Every structure is written in structure tokens, then in C-alpha cells.
Amino acid sequence: MALNVQATNTHPKLYKIRGAQYCKDNGLTTFRVYAPNAKAMCVILTAYGHEEVRLKMQKIGEGIWEVVSNQAPPGRTYLYLVDDYNGKRMLRIDPVSFSIIDIAEARQVQSVVYDPTAFCWNDQTWMMKRALTDPLRSPLSIYEMQPKLWKNGVYRPTNYRQLAPELAIYCQRMGFTHIEVFGLLEHAYKTERGYQVTNFFAPYHDNASLHEFDGTNLHASDASCWGTLYLDYSKEETYRLLFASALYFLDELHIDGIRFDAVSQMIRRQSNDISTAIGFLCKLNETIHRYYPGVLSIAEETEGYPLLSQTMGFDMKWNIGWCNDAMNLLRTPYCERSNHWQEKVLNMLYSAKHNHDKMILTLSHDDTDCHHQNPEKSLLNCVSHTQNDIERFSDVRNFFGWQTFGPSRGHMIHMGDKVAQPVSWYHRFRHGLSSIDWSLSESATLHGRTQEYIADLNKFYRYHPQFWQNGEQDFEMIYEYKPNLIVAYHRGIYNQRRMAIIHNFSNRGYQSYHISLPMWDPDIARIQKVVEIFNSDNPMYGGSGSFHNENITIVFRHGRAIIFRLTIPPLATLVLEEQLN
Template sequence: MARAKSNTSRDISDADISAISEGVVRDPFDVFGPRHRGRPGVLVAFDSYARSMEAVTPTGVITLQPKGNGVFCGDLGRRRTYRLRASDGERSWEYEDPFRFGPVLGDLDLHLIGEGTHRRLWEALGAHPITHEGVEGVHFAVWAPAARGVSVVGAFNGWDGRRAPMRHRGHGIYEIFLPGLQPGEAYKYQIRPQDGAPFLKADPLARATECPPATASRIPPARTRDWGDERWMQTRAQANSREAPISIYEVNLASWRHRDGRALSYREAAEELVDYAHDMGFTHIEFMPLAEYPFGGSWGYQPTGLYAATSRFGSADDFRALVEAAHDKGLGVLMDWVPAHFPNDAHGLAYFDGSALYEHADPREGFHPDWNTHIYNYGRTEVRNFLSANAVYWLREFHLDGLRVDAVASMLYRDYSRAHDAWIPNRDGGRENYEAIDFLREMNTLAYGEGPAGAMTVAEESTAWPGVTVPVHHGGLGFGFKWNMGWMNDTLRYIEKDPIHRRHHHELMTFGLVYAFSENYVLPISHDEVVHGKGSMLQKMPGDHAAKLANLRAYYGFMWGHPGKKLLFMGCEFAQGHEWNHDHALDWGVLDVPGHAGLQTLVRDLNTLYRGTPALYQRDADAEAFRWIDRDAAAESVFSWLRLGHEGTPPVVVVCNFTPVERNWTLGLPQAGAWREALNTDAARYGGGNHGNLGRVTADGPPRSGQPHSATLVLPPLSVLYLIPEENP
């Protein structure tokens, strides 16, 4: 190759050399590359490790003149294609100059980002392996409107913020294409704020990260795995509807089961966890948050990487394999999603560009006193876009069947958990957070409209906010389901009491039916009920060990017969003896203790009965499908009711005895003839005393309790019976 003549007649100024050396270049694509200060052919390059540098072109090699501090300058003439070759005197390296490439983002992307309406935000921002102008590399883009400059840093450039300063495109967007980078490489953004020293931040839209406690983002693969769950995706709308049987197994993947002293990987869980949940008869698995989070003790509820599946258990594709394995078994997959707050970790979103960007500047609006975390600024269009696009991202890119939205109540009220003088009223002087309300409605509209068909959203909302599960176009928040926190609190207060006192608290079990049909409810026995000194479900129960198990069997029988979808936290299905600890696996060994395996069998049978009995799920939100039989038998602590499905399906009668006394009970029934004892929580197979009715009762008695017929039956102590007519009229 011929060596071209060096030409430095058009030089670089001392001011530019100083700005490059200090890392304060305002417009890097005006300084670096083949058009220095708009002069075609004037090439400026920087490499702090180089002692000499050349531009290798198809027609020759051009020696660039050193200007000190790693700055080099030369004249390319009319050449536009070149590579840089640098040497430190002992070794040389050759690479593409990122500053010879044009921008990647188009005007439409920039317009939609600025407008806060980019429905596929993750496809525009973040790191993306692409081929640009015929060269393979990675495109980076980030939103940092208050920054004076942003650079991409990593081991590939010595974590030197002077090497890859990004092009400012307007609307606060910075971007750059770095040729030659490969998936898996770690990176961060160096932010140069308006005042003070530069600092490093992880990518808010990173789709892969280092494993905590490391905090860098990683370049994701160029493409994701191919999906093989088409049949499930085409039919899942029915499985996720309000008329479907929905029984959810809530899981903390870090502590469900350990292997060799560690948590299961996504792919190991795709076998062990999926098989277990399927065998237990659950319809859905719900994972506590799996978006990347730095502190294990937050259980995922303080995420820093909303677009990255946590690397603790494998890659994003490994998580996709877990979801697909669940779908192959007919199980839906939900994930807890946290748009209510975010932590103040230095590498995260807090003061991302040196300003209150994602959060409010005023702590009365932007700081959670309970959790020591920041609150998103839902009134900022770009922040709303970041969050709502994230909801769609998980549903589309991971085929999740739903998102359970955490801490909705804290979003709805400006004075949530605040002293009277520590919050700012809305524009009308009230406590409602209008901006959060608008965001939740927008998020739900997009989740149901932009996500794959058949997905659901579930609100953890602990107040009586009206219309949580009413569609947005009818004035509601637009969620598909809502956790029934009132039911959970009341019924647990009841079941924790000694049976001798329950007669005085009868209304705790009946009050939930006053409002049971006002929303589409999920009945949750979640992780929150078995942690922080609350004890395990077994520990909550009164009496000796046998009585505790009997009480718990009866409570689950009551729960599965009550209107509302079901959610049970892992370990509760076999009565783990101690409360949940996220650092340890569940105590599977307790299944060797008499009674625990029986309770596990009961939960399996409850799920099987529930899924096979339409009256127990079809009309959960229909008040006409529920009828009390014995509502006021407080002295005996007996409850009974009738559940109805659609026409042509057999009814179910549920009878509960919450005392340790066997009773001969005359029960009103809606039709004469034989009724099958479909389930008895006191059966020997569940660890009970095997009292009951030999599998059948006969309704041949007079009218009772508003029903046209009646039967006399045995109510075992601390038990629940399910009765189904042997012939449906």
C-alpha cells in the first residue's frame, strides 16, 4: 500500500486540544472525525494510549500528527473511508473511527421521544447491536436533557469518558454508534452535569446487566430466542379472563429452592418450579420482581434496571425459556412490576443527569418516607413514556401473561404515609394524585392495547379507591383485577383467634361479601403476610400443632370456596413452620412431618376441584351468583353459602365449621336428592380426623334458611365441606 503524504496545513486549535484533554468537548462530532469544525478532510482523533496514529484508507496510509495528550490531526483530502491505526511504541491496534458515522435515530424517533409517545422506546434507546453504514457495532442512545455531555465508557475504551462522547440530537437525546463492540461487554454512561465532576450511571434502558453487586450495564445479544408458545398465546385470553379459574402461586425465585447452596437458575426453574406448580394444580405462577435490582433484601421491589431481567438467575433468554416452559404446561406467568418508586443507588435513576430527571425535585412529592426511595414524576411526559413502554416491553418481549402492579395506593394519594404538612395538594386542593391516575390509565390502556392479546394487569391497591377494575373508557383505572386486601386482613384476624372467641368476631368473615362484587378481586395470601415478624401461616393459627394444621386446612377451604381468584405464597401450601426468609430456601424437609404433606395434598385437591367446577369461578364478580345459607350462625361459628355458575352447570354449597366441635347440622339446600361430598378438609388424606358423611348427604328435609330443601349432616371439627348435587336439574 502506498504511503500518502502527510498534510497538516489545516490544523486544530489549542482550545480544542485543551477541551479534548479535559473531556469537555461540547459538540464531539464537530471536533472529531473527518470534518473538524466543518472543514472536509480535516481529521481529528483521540486515543490517550497512543504515541502515534495513522489513517488507513483504500488508497494509502496518512500519518496523523500528534498534538499532545493523545490528540492527533491530519488531512484526509477527499477520502471518506478509513480506519485508525494507533501504536504505543510496542504494539499497534486498528479500529473504526466512531466519529465518521452518521446518526442512527430518525426524526420520527426523536419526535415521539420528545412527545412522550414512543410505544417501542426500548427499540430506540439503550444499547443495540446493529450494522450501520456497512459496519457491525453497537448503537447507544440515552435521555439526559440537563447534561452538558454524555459519553459511553467501558473496558473497551479504558472507562475514559473522553473517548466516546455522544452526539446530542435534541429533545435531550444523546447517541453514538461504536463499531466493533460485541454483546456481553459491560458499559456505563459518563454524565457531565452542568456543575460538578462527571459521574457514571447505568443505562436506564439496559436490557442486560452485570450480576449484582456489580452495577454496569451489558450489551445485549443482537436478537432474542425464537418463541415456541404460539398455541398458548393464541388461547390465553380465556385463561386470563375474569370468568376463568385463576389460582396463582407466588414465588420468590431466589428462595424457592436451592441447589448446591444457590438459587435455581431460570432454566432450572423451567423444569423444577414449572413441574411443581403444574402438579399442584395452580393456573399461574407470579414472580416477585425480576427487573434488575441491586439489593437482595429488597426482594426486587427497589429496581434500578426496569428493562433488564435480573442476571442473578441467568440471561434474558433464559427467563424467556422459563416463561415458555410454563406456557407449554398450560401455566400463565405474572410478574410483580414496580412503577411506584425507585432506589437512590448512585448508579441508578436518581438525579440521573445531575437534575431531578425521573423524580420530583421537591421531596414532598418525590420521596417515599416508608421505603427511603424516590417517586417517579408522573407528570413528565418522558417519564410516563419510560414507564408505560416498560409495561408493554415485558408483555411483548417476554410473553408475560400479566403484571401485578405494586403499591398502587401509594401512587394514588399525595399524602400517602405522610404527615399533614409533608405533602403538596393537587391543583384543586385535594389529596388525589392526578398525574399518577393519568399514568395508570395510560399504562393499562397500552398494556391491553399494545401488548399481546389476552394479558392482564393486577393492582395491589389497599384502599377503597373506586373503579380500580373498571375500564378506562368508563372512568376507571383500567386494571383487570385487584388484590382484596380488606378480605385478607379481616379473615386473618378471625382465623388467628382462639375458636372460643370467634363467635364475637363473626362479621370479619362475612363483611367481605358486602363489597366482594364491586371489583374483579384476587384473594391474596402473599409474601407480605409471612415476613417481618408476622410468622408463617402455621404460626398464625391457634392451638397445638394438630390444631394449627386443622385451622389452616379450614382457612384454605374457606378461601377456595369464597368468590375471587386465588393467590398463595410459596411454602404456605405445605405450612412452612417459620416465616419466610429471602436468604434461605423453603423448608421442604417439613413435608416429612405428619400433617404437612396432607396440607399440600389439600391445596392440590382444592385447585383441582376449583378448576373443574365452573360455579367456583365463572361468576366471581356477579352478586347474583352468591347466596348465603347460614350467615348468622355466630354462636356456632358456622358459615355456609351457595355458588352458582352459568346455566347448565351444577351449583356448589360450601359449609364451614370454625370450632373444634363436631356438629350435627341441618343445612338448607337448593334442590332435593343426593349431594356428593366433593371435598372434606378433615379427610385422613389431608391429615384430618376423617369425620364426615361417608361421601354423600341427602336433601330430603323441609325448607330451611331460605332454601326449598334441607339435609342433616355431620360438620367435622375445624373443617370445610364442598357439596355438589349428583344430578343437575
């Protein structure tokens, strides 16, 4: 591949010209690497971890080193030997490695020459469909998982080829529409969540360092609050490397979305909230939306930075505040919940249509990560104020109903939470266990029934456009009564069917309860019949089954429905279908 010197640094898709570029036509491999502060560079071709061939690289300008070899076919392992001006000699893996392997004999990781043409995609139909589909008007039910932890834990990592079909079948059975993978990139520390990335192109294998590649700090700036280094977006190399990494996963791996972590830290580190990271995010999101239609760009941001969609081009944002409030409500004894009714329940509902950013209601790995607070932190253990398991699991089911049907653009559940396991995924992981206690999901216990509930919840949501065709804009409040901890709201109309959602956050059930309808609702005059179509108190989910509505009475006045009279279970979510004329 003939390239001018400037192209090696300015090409937006650096992965096409950096790293080990193998040419099938002539059998040659061109090695290119950016090391502006190196005095000398060599490529070390290895066999079984030991040096076999040493190739001296030439500096071709602008910090780029290059060498061409006919001795490096696909599968060949290699390292860079870097000499700096202080007389220090370092072995480094390739920062643009597409594959990394652990060489047991050498007790180190090494880069592998890879032929990107060896795999041929056959998903053209899906890619065309994705480009023609508006993701903001489509169902979004995300399963968040970590590949190395999903099945076998840290000591028996699963092969990606074995993992993929099993994971796809499982998520299809559970009704999820998307999978969010974290810890996918090569990162430091086997006991780490995968955020300390060491290579932005290779999938996770083991520890390999990108920091101080040529003896200087090429990509980072100051230390973060997590004890790691911040990426410095004012450095052109950092900007281009991360930009190219995103395009690589879009072009070569056909991912359907990117979630940006800790956006607050990216944009607030410099005075007046002005940072080169903002320019990076704007440019990348613009590129994604222009050249990759149908791909989602999602922000995780914790400080309430306004207008992420309008100012930086994100499609959606995690509603972290909702999760904090919902989990705190679970922790609150039933007799005290009315004291927190406004901030934990009503604020989310009344603000939904007025949020400038489109929100996803998330329960992420961070939310049930034990950190240093509670070694057994989990969603189920939030309900520690009662020892009644029926109530605890009912409360958890109501939480998921609140998450799924509440006004939003979608929802996300982290692995392990769908079975309401009593011990934190991270606590199990740190003790050498699978992060998910799969024995719970395979049983007929309340844990197994919770998993079936999640599956039915996802499928119900997916098959009813009222919840996702217009997102949070298809929301209207019906009724709320703080003393009884009951709230009801509408979610959209489709084929003359409108959904009415009712949540009971108390442990009291009602055999005959009146829900007053708002007189300003223009559609109440069209209501002909109301039927219950979903009930979290169903015995198949571990509920009592004693509060099922065979018939719902409608009280009319002057031809308009004014009251629904129905049965409401304790700690439950009901979905009613209003049939309109």
C-alpha cells in the same frame, strides 16, 4: 436505524430506540441515552471490567445523546461516563439495559449489549389462545414467588434457565394456573424484597443505580413513607420510561399480566385525589386491553379507592381486607370467634356481589412478612391460641378452603405458605436460609400433607367452573349460625351440578347437623341428590377422617328440599354437589 430527534423522546416503545441497539445486518450498535442535564457523555466499552474503548457521544437535541460503533457486538460490556455542569464525573449503567452483569474484577455492575433477535419464541399457539380467552371467566390460582429466594436463598441465587423448567413443573404439580413474580427487575440491596427498582428493563442481577443519572433527579419527586423516592408521573421521561417498560415485558417476554403495587400511594399523594399517576394508569390499561387481549391488569390498593375497574381500567383488585380479617380470625381463640362473626366472616360474603371491583383473595408476601412485629410471623403461627397441632393445621386448611371457594375472581398463595411453615419466609431469608423450608414439603408430616391439600384444592377448583365462570356473581347465601360458627353458601351451576360450600370455624364437630335451605332459592325444587365431593378433614391431608359423609339426607316438604342432614368436621371445609333435574 434512522430516527428523527423527536421520535427518540415520544416513541411509545422507547426500548426499541434507546439503550444499545444492535443491528445484525451491518454489525453496528447505536447507543442512545436521555441525559438532558449532562455537559458531556461518553460510552466506555470495557473488557474484564476495564476500559478498552472510549466513544464520545453527540447531543442530538431534546436531551438525547448518541454514538454509533462497530466495536460493540452482543455480549460487549459498557458504561456511560457522564460529566455534569458542576464538574462532577459519574459512571452509570444504561437506564435501558436489557442485560446487566457483575464484573468481579472491577467490583461493579455493567450493562451488556444484547441482541433481541437471538431468541425465537415458539409459543404462537398459546398467544393465539390467550387472545381468544376471557381471563375474567377462567380459573385463576396464583403462586407468588421471588426468583432469587425460591430454592436456594440469597447466597446461592438460581440461574433463570435452571429455575424456569423446575418452577413450571412444580406449579403444574401443585395445580396453579399462574405465577406472579416479584423482585424480578434489577433492584437495590440483596436483602430487599425487590421494590426499590433501579432498572426497568433488565432482570435482577445486583445493585445498580438509576437515581440522579445525569446528576439531577430525572424521575423522582418527594420521599415516600418507606424511605424511598416516589416516581414523578408529571415528568414526561418517567411516564414514557415506565410505559415502555410495561410494553417491553409484554412484547419481548410475553408476560400474561401486570400487578401494580401500592396504587393508593400513586393516586392519593396530591390534593383531592388527583394525580398524573391516574392518567398514566388509565392510558396504560387502555393500551394493554386494546393491543394485548387476554392480559390481566391487577391492582394492589389498600385504602379502598372506589371503582378502580371503571375509572382506571383494572381487571381485578387484591382483596386485602379479606386477608386481614381471615388471619385475625385465625388468631382469635375459638371461644371468642362468635364475637367477630359479622365483621370477619359475614361482611365479606354479603358484600361480594356488590363490590364494584372484581376481587382476588390473596395471601401475599406482605401478609407473612415479619416486618418489625414478630420475627417468626407465619400463617401457622396465627393459630397460637392452642398448642394442639391437629387443630392448628385444621384451622390453616380451613383458611385455604375459605380462600379458594369464597366468592371471588381467583386466589393467590405466597411461596412457603403452602407448607404452613412455622417461620416467616423473610425471617429465614434474613438469616441466610432458603425462604422455603423444602424439608417440610418432602416429609409425611402435617406440613407435607398441607402441601398435598393445596395441590388437590387448586386442581379441584380448576376442574369445576362453578367457582370461576362467573366469579363472585355465582354466589348465594344458604345458612349461617353464629353460635356454632358455621356458614354455608352456593357457588354456581354447571351441567346441572351446583356446589354448596360449608365452613366450620369452631373446634367442635357434629355427627348430625341440619342445614336449612332458603325457601326463596328457585333451584331447591330441582335438587335430586347431594353428595360430598371434597372434605378438608380427609386423613390424607392430616385430618381425622371421622366426619366423612357417605350419604347426606335430604328432608323434603311439598316436593322441595328444605334441610340437609350431614356430618360436619371441626375447623373444616366441605364441598357438596347438588345434582339438579
